[in-house]
Amino acid sequence: MVLSLQIMLPVAARIEADLSGHITKVPEDSIDGARAILKVGWAHLADFLEANSQPADVSRIVERVRGEAHVSVDPRDPRILIPAFLLGELREAFILGFVVSLPFLIVDLVVANILMALGLQMMAPTTLSIPLKILLFLSVDGWHLLGERLVGGYST
Template identity: 35%
Template sequence: MVVLLAAARNASVPLLPDLNSKLHASDSTPWTIVFVLTLITLLPAILMAMTPLVRLTVVFHFLRQALGTQTAPSNTTLLGLALMMTWFLMTPVLTLVDQQAVEPFRSGQITGMEAIDRGAQPVKHFMLHYAREKDLALFTAAGQIQRPNSPDDLPMRVVIPAYVLSELKAGFAIGAVLFLPFLLIDMVTASITTSIGMFQLPPVVVSTPLKILLFVMVDGWNLLASSLLKSF
């Protein structure tokens, strides 16, 4: 009996380090889950802030307001179209990210942090290409960052908000130009209905079908998509 107890005690000694190593190896698992869930939560904001989705959604909103159709096309339709156009525009950038960061990380050539740094560079260059110098200077001064030797030296916390401001400005500029012909139709329709004494029928009831007809006749969706793609 004593021999069996001694053997069991000796056999349990080497098992303790293995048990401890297994427990300590899984300590980072909850933090990994928290990080992934946080990233998934912030993914829509990241997608909105670092892609052409900002400009596209602003322009589509102005178009629907100019046409006078409150719910047609629906938000889901416009968002789906904006996402597909964003995917189309970002395909070259995503290809570079895959070549420079994802594939080396899968093959074990680089670590996770190195993959993040490498993958951020193509996206950063894309945003710098469309970010205005005025907006970059604004956030550089607000962040008390020394003047860089080149725009590539700017951190992402400066590039991302500057890019969003630049895209908002571009989207509003396109939307204003898009709004003008439809506003002209509204003004002409209101003048005609008022001059002939048609006060019982609101001018918007007459102008909305005319605006939709004009938009369809000139193949407006094709022209709008072509103009938006050429703006990048």
């Protein structure tokens, strides 16, 4: 949650800076005022989503929506950018999960082979591999690497 706030803080600051002029000009109870505020906010959010979405995902969703509605579709429309961004995030999450779990799988295989070579078939490999995995994660500063990868992948 804190990393999400850190990533979105520049976008929120730009929205707030643009809205500071709009709020004084628009009555608070006006529906048109709310629309104007949402339009300004969406412009900055759309810039963020567009910068962090893969063009292939955007074009795939544009084609799907265009095929369903049989109308022209703006690629900056929320029903295009939000799913495209989420698809990219899911793809990155699976890649990150694989990259993180691969060294742990190697530790499991090495520990199991060493225990078999020593003739300790009755000893559960997880008894030895879990402390080794924790030690490996801490020795390579895993939290720092994970946080860097999560935050560094966004352009704001």
